[in-house]
Amino acid sequence: MTIRWTGRTARLATGLLLLPAALWSQGIPADLAEERASFSQWLATDPVSPRNAIARREVDTGLLLGPDSGDIPLPGVPEQRVTERDGRVLLQGPDGERVLPRGRPTSLAAFTLLADGAPGRTVLTVFQARGGGKAAFYPYNPSLVFEGTLAPAYPATKQRVLGVDGIEADAVEAGTVSVPVGGGSARLRVLRVRTPGTDESELTIFFRDGSNSAGTYPAGRFVELVPIGAGRYRLDFNRARNPYCAYNSVYPCPAPWRGNTIAAPVRAGEQYLGGGLDAPGAGGDGR
Amino acid sequence: MKLWPALLALLIAGAPPSPAGSWRAALVLAGGDLPFGLRIEQSGDGWRGELCNGRRCNPFSSVRVAGDSVTLELADYAATIRARLTPDSLTGVYQNVGNRGPRTIPFRAGRGRWPVTPAPQRLLGSWDATYFSDFGDSPRVFELRNGSAGLEGTIISNTGDYGHFAGQVRGDSFALAHFDGSFVYLLTGALHGDTLRGVFHAGLRSQTPWIAVRSTGTRHLKAPTEVTRADTTQPFRFAFRDLDGRLVTERDPRFRGKVVMVDVFGTWCPTCHDAAPDLVRLYRKYHARGLEIVGLAYEVSGDTAVDARLVRRYRDKFAIPFPLLLAGINDTEAAAATLPQLQGFTSFPTTIFLGRDGRVRLVHAGYLGPATGAQHGKQIEAFEREVERLLDDAKVGAGS
Numbered sequence: 001m002t003i004r005w006t007g008r009t010a011r012l013a014t015g016l017l018l019l020p021a022a023l024w025s026q027g028i029p030a031d032l033a034e035e036r037a038s039f040s041q042w043l044a045t046d047p048v049s050p051r052n053a054i055a056r057r058e059v060d061t062g063l064l065l066g067p068d069s070g071d072i073p074l075p076g077v078p079e080q081r082v083t084e085r086d087g088r089v090l091l092q093g094p095d096g097e098r099v100l101p102r103g104r105p106t107s108l109a110a111f112t113l114l115a116d117g118a119p120g121r122t123v124l125t126v127f128q129a130r131g132g133g134k135a136a137f138y139p140y141n142p143s144l145v146f147e148g149t150l151a152p153a154y155p156a157t158k159q160r161v162l163g164v165d166g167i168e169a170d171a172v173e174a175g176t177v178s179v180p181v182g183g184g185s186a187r188l189r190v191l192r193v194r195t196p197g198t199d200e201s202e203l204t205i206f207f208r209d210g211s212n213s214a215g216t217y218p219a220g221r222f223v224e225l226v227p228i229g230a231g232r233y234r235l236d237f238n239r240a241r242n243p244y245c246a247y248n249s250v251y252p253c254p255a256p257w258r259g260n261t262i263a264a265p266v267r268a269g270e271q272y273l274g275g276g277l278d279a280p281g282a283g284g285d286g287r
Numbered sequence: 288m289k290l291w292p293a294l295l296a297l298l299i300a301g302a303p304p305s306p307a308g309s310w311r312a313a314l315v316l317a318g319g320d321l322p323f324g325l326r327i328e329q330s331g332d333g334w335r336g337e338l339c340n341g342r343r344c345n346p347f348s349s350v351r352v353a354g355d356s357v358t359l360e361l362a363d364y365a366a367t368i369r370a371r372l373t374p375d376s377l378t379g380v381y382q383n384v385g386n387r388g389p390r391t392i393p394f395r396a397g398r399g400r401w402p403v404t405p406a407p408q409r410l411l412g413s414w415d416a417t418y419f420s421d422f423g424d425s426p427r428v429f430e431l432r433n434g435s436a437g438l439e440g441t442i443i444s445n446t447g448d449y450g451h452f453a454g455q456v457r458g459d460s461f462a463l464a465h466f467d468g469s470f471v472y473l474l475t476g477a478l479h480g481d482t483l484r485g486v487f488h489a490g491l492r493s494q495t496p497w498i499a500v501r502s503t504g505t506r507h508l509k510a511p512t513e514v515t516r517a518d519t520t521q522p523f524r525f526a527f528r529d530l531d532g533r534l535v536t537e538r539d540p541r542f543r544g545k546v547v548m549v550d551v552f553g554t555w556c557p558t559c560h561d562a563a564p565d566l567v568r569l570y571r572k573y574h575a576r577g578l579e580i581v582g583l584a585y586e587v588s589g590d591t592a593v594d595a596r597l598v599r600r601y602r603d604k605f606a607i608p609f610p611l612l613l614a615g616i617n618d619t620e621a622a623a624a625t626l627p628q629l630q631g632f633t634s635f636p637t638t639i640f641l642g643r644d645g646r647v648r649l650v651h652a653g654y655l656g657p658a659t660g661a662q663h664g665k666q667i668e669a670f671e672r673e674v675e676r677l678l679d680d681a682k683v684g685a686g687s
Contacts, residue, residue: 030313034369042388089622098626101618143497156421156428165387172421192421199472200493201422226317226492233315 030141032238040134047112048105048125050244050251051132052167057123059084059115065108072126083087087119087258100124113221117167125250132247136271137238144237144268150175150190150203152192159207162254163193164222165244170194174203177225179235182210182264190225191258201229205235206243206257211265217246217272219253220260240269288391289412293390303354306334306376312396314466317492321464321473322401325359325377340465341436341453361468363555363587368394381481383469392491396521402457406431406438414483415507416442417497425449426507429483429499430659431463438463440658442474442487445509446634447653449529450557467557501668514652522645523547525626527583527612530595530602535581535612537645546677549639551626553585553617554601556635561656563605565667568675570609577643582607583614585622585635638670642677649673 043049055072057063062155064070065080082100089100090149091113100106100115102122107113112127117119153173153283161168193204202223212218223240225233245253294588310325324339327350335351348362370379370454374640377396382389412541414429438456440463441450449472454463459478468470476485476499482498517523522619526536537547550566552559570580584601586594599612615625623632629639634652642648655666 006347029393030378031380031391034382035389038382038384038389038391042384046384046388088624089645090624098620099615099618100620101616104616104618158422170422174421194422195490198493199487199489199495201420201491224492227494228317229319 008231028238029177031051032140032236035239036135036137037233044132044134047129048114048127049132052112052124052127052248053128053244053250054111054128055126056250057124057167059089059124063124065126071149072124074109074111077111080108080112082124082225083284084119085123089115089122093140107163116165118170121168124168129200133273135242136273138268138271140238141268144181144266146179147232148177148179148235149231150177150233151223160193161191161193161253161257164241165205166251166253171204177205177233177235179262181262181266184263186262186264191257195255205260206254207240207260207261207262207266208256209264209266211267214265215271216269217242219243219245220256221269223269227287237266237268240266242270242272246272304351304372305329306372306377308398309400310377311399311401312394314471315393315395316471316473316488316490318486318488319462319473319475320361321471321488322462323464323466324401325396326360327357332457338468340451340467341434341439343453343539345467352518357686364467364469366468370394370497373510380455390491394656401436401455401680403435403437405433406456406461407459408476410438410456410459410461410483413502414499414599415502416483416497418487418495420495421458424614425498427497428502428507430662431461435615439658440660440684442472443508443655443662444657445514445652447558447636448655451658452657509528511652512649514603514634515632515650516630517639517647517650518630519647521628523549523639523641523647525581525583525614527614527625528591529610529612530599535610537641542581542645544580545577546573546643546674547641547645548580548674549641550580550624551581551585551632551635551639552582552613553587553595553635555587555617558656559636560601560605561602561658562571562636562638562654562664565608565670566609567605567607568667569670572671573674574608578678580609582609582611583626584611585615585617586613587617591652606684640673640677642680644674648677 007127043051053246057071059082063082065074065082066074067079077093080091083090091098091100100113100144102115105112105114110128113149114125115122117123152175157173159171160168161171170239170284171193174190174192176189178185188205188207194199194201203266205223205225206220208220221240221242225235228234242249306327307329312325313320313322316355325336327334327336336347336350337344347359349360351358355372357370357372364383366383368381370377375398379394381392381394410429416427416429418425418427428443436453438461439453441452449463452463452465452474454461461476463474471490473488476483485497487495487497522537524537526534529535566580584598586597588594594613602611615621618635636654637653639647640649655662657663
């Protein structure tokens with residue numbers, strides 16, 4: 001089944017009154033400008049920005065923090081042990097035992113610890129403030145905003161995928177969209193990925209394109225498919241963003257999703273400024 | 288002299304508009320607008336404002352106005368609304384910052400209040416709903432009623448209610464919203480025959496379809512007393528510091544031989560705010576007969592000074608006469624770790640009823656607040672019945 005997607009610019013002629021002024025003027029929508037500015041600021045300054053990560057390990061049977069011979073050496077920190085018991089992540093050190101709440105930063109001397117992921121698959125990330133660069137984006141390109149329908153997946157198989165932050169999340173195959181980019185039509189798989197600890201989930205696409213290694217991150221980028229009512233969805237490549245492994249090689253990169261490669265360059269969304277994990281160029285497919 | 292009127296007109300035309308007044312605000316979610324109200328007014332040299340769901344309003348922690356720029360802040364949730372002001376509109380974004388970076392949702396507002404739209408009788412009452420998610424189906428109960436601001440109500444899950452929802456009705460369709468700076472919930476639906484169908488929107492993009500049928504009285508949700516289990520073989524133990532730094536335990540003389548309610552709460556938890564006045568009333572009614580209550584606070588920062596300040600404000604707001612202890616941070620796992628005699632702790636608030644021997648008699652997860660209408664009254668009656676039962680049991684025990 002071929003799904004016809006239309007560029008939003010094509011809709012402008014018939015839907016002027018329904019569109020916000022920012023779009024009508026073909027300028028960047030205000031919320032996207034704000035989103036980019038605040039994300040960039042967060043990336044450069046927040047204690048748990050991926051740029052500040054110095055180590056990341058699965059807790060598994062336990063981790064030793066501190067000594068040079070430990071799993072994660074932390075200068076100036078006396079020996080600490082991180083374990084997972086009955087789903088709880090515990091930090092044991094000279095001052096006793098305390099819980100590391102999942103998804104909540106905890107200070108340890110000059111470092112910040114963050115336990116994340118599902119019980120039994122907990123990952124510990126250690127951060128140290130060192131500052132970092134902001135994010136960079138291509139200029140807004142309204143011709144890379146598409147609206148159309150989603151061809152549902154049968155069966156909707158469940159799986160686990162690495163999210164943007166390198167944490168494994170539950171996902172369900174949601175379907176496919178076909179997008180007319182660069183003169184051809186690219187068919188992209190869409191997964192519904194659950195946001196841990198919330199009532200929320202996202203229709204997510206991890207894709208590679210012809211700009212990878214030539215302006216964008218070699219391993220690919222994430223973008224969300226946004227439901228806009230009446231069974232239709234919006235795909236805005238201006239909102240494409242890097243996985244955390246693009247900022248810091250501490251994070252694992254998601255394997256490219258089978259088939260999700262666009263031959264043409266998609267010069268929209270977040271750019272790659274170096275500093276992350278080296279990855280092969282676009283072309284090969286993973287799972 | 289003729290120059291003055293022209294100069295005055297020029298000055299007026301050039302002056303930035305005032306944000307003072309009521310605003311019909313909305314977050315622009317992918318699946319539709321989430322309506323809420325704003326009120327902004329001048330306060331001395333500065334400004335103050337409130338965020339309202341129907342008639343329920345909460346103050347912003349700060350309101351800043353600079354030229355045509357308006358910033359509304361909710362510090363408790365690291366949340367901000369930033370907007371550009373024209374005489375008739377506010378346009379901008381809502382943002383809050385989590386560990387995965389900032390979340391940005393478009394925001395807009397026009398002058399005035401949302402119209403009050405009562406719902407037809409056929410929409411009102413209790414509805415047993417089922418959410419259909421790719422990850423599995425789950426039960427909810429909707430309580431819908433007409434209030435002073437039109438259609439209002441709440442959503443109840445196995446672990447309590449989602450707070451107060453208020454919204455708009457058109458014919459047999461409705462949109463009910465709850466936005467408090469952190470939670471972004473929109474329930475849209477319509478009546479088809481005797482069935483309600485709709486979508487629950489959480490955050491900017493998440494949408495979960497649901498179907499609901501009128502409640503028949505048979506239990507649709509898990510009973511709140513079956514969510515969390517407790518070790519009943521030993522007295523329930525706790526040892527935390529109060530707001531003055533003193534260690535308080537279950538062995539203190541004030542609890543010995545008393546019926547005790549342990550309120551596991553957080554000042555960040557709206558449902559806990561709903562429960563607090565009811566607990567104060569219970570305490571005042573039954574204290575002389577032997578009831579004690581102790582609140583265990585699980586707070587946002589983990590910093591004792593900051594948390595103590597938050598809990599003092601909470602204590603003063605509700606004139607709470609019983610002790611409140613700083614027990615930990617607001618994470619169900621972390622809280623569970625400090626209360627090892629509980630199994631399956633999932634909900635703030637959780638109320639633990641102890642008999643005079645100190646053992647757990649009942650654990651009640653969640654609380655059905657005023658947003659749940661008649662169920663709120665039943666909740667209070669159930670708590671009173673349990674306290675009466677334990678006080679009477681204690682009398683029998685003391686006499687035997």
